[in-house]
Amino acid sequence: EAARGVRFWLLIAAIICINVPGSGVLGQLAPLVSDLGLGDGEVAAVVSVYAAGLLAGRVLPGFGLDRFPAPLVGAATTLIPAVGIVMLMAPGLSFALAAVAVALIGMQQGAETDLFAYFIARNFGLKHYSSIYGVIAMAGALSTAVALVLFGKMHDAMGNYDLALVIGAVLFVLGAVGFFLMGPPLSSVI
Numbered sequence: 001e002a003a004r005g006v007r008f009w010l011l012i013a014a015i016i017c018i019n020v021p022g023s024g025v026l027g028q029l030a031p032l033v034s035d036l037g038l039g040d041g042e043v044a045a046v047v048s049v050y051a052a053g054l055l056a057g058r059v060l061p062g063f064g065l066d067r068f069p070a071p072l073v074g075a076a077t078t079l080i081p082a083v084g085i086v087m088l089m090a091p092g093l094s095f096a097l098a099a100v101a102v103a104l105i106g107m108q109q110g111a112e113t114d115l116f117a118y119f120i121a122r123n124f125g126l127k128h129y130s131s132i133y134g135v136i137a138m139a140g141a142l143s144t145a146v147a148l149v150l151f152g153k154m155h156d157a158m159g160n161y162d163l164a165l166v167i168g169a170v171l172f173v174l175g176a177v178g179f180f181l182m183g184p185p186l187s188s189v190i
Contacts, residue, residue: 002124002132007186010178011119012139015112017175018078019143021085021168022109024151026050029102032161036093045095046102053103057110065118074115074179081108082172085165108172115179116140122185 002008025032033046057077064073084104087097116136124132154164 002128003135007123007182008132008136010182011116011123011136014074014078014175014178015116015136015140016143017171017178018108018112019140020147020150021171022081022105022112022147023144024147024164024168025085025088025102025105026109027148028151028155028161028164031155032088033093033098033102035155035160036088036098038093038095038098042095042098046098049099050102050106053106054110056103057107057112058114060107061111061114065115070118070122070185071180071182074119074182075176077108077111077115078172078176078179081105082169082176085169085172089162089165112140119179119182119185123182124186 029047029050030043034040034043038046061073061077064077081104084101087093087101087104090097117133120133120136121129151161151164154167155161158164
């Protein structure tokens with residue numbers, strides 16, 4: 001029944017649009033920031049900052065979902081890493097700018113699972129929650145697998161990550177649109 005509704009397909013599209021750039025950047029994070037001119041110590045620190053962003057992403061969206069309309073929280077949370085990717089494309093990238101950019105991407109990756117759990121429960125209820133969640137999570141896992149290969153292959157073909165980053169930013173924006181188009185949740189009770 002869930003698969004007959006547009007909300008189900010918007011969530012599938014959103015998770016794919018989020019996982020491709022999120023996983024692609026994470027899978028290539030060290031070589032990506034290294035290619036941008038950061039030294040080994042700075043690369044290690046940037047990877048640590050990603051983890052800090054991930055932790056913040058576990059908390060902040062939950063706070064937002066308790067206080068603001070869910071589609072806006074989902075959209076905002078998914079636009080934030082698009083800004084991070086654009087920051088990574090800045091010429092003469094400094095350590096500070098790279099750290100902020102990677103933290104923004106990490107925040108979304110930390111929020112992803114919580115957002116999908118919330119949207120699934122609120123839009124489809126609990127009767128078939130595990131099945132619906134499993135299908136949507138499978139779409140996420142498949143897109144992650146594609147992204148891990150895709151970002152590396154794009155680098156090998158182009159000699160840099162520029163095209164992968166542009167595609168990633170666009171996909172994050174499309175994921176945000178998917179959340180926004182969901183509209184208000186169908187149920188206020190989890």
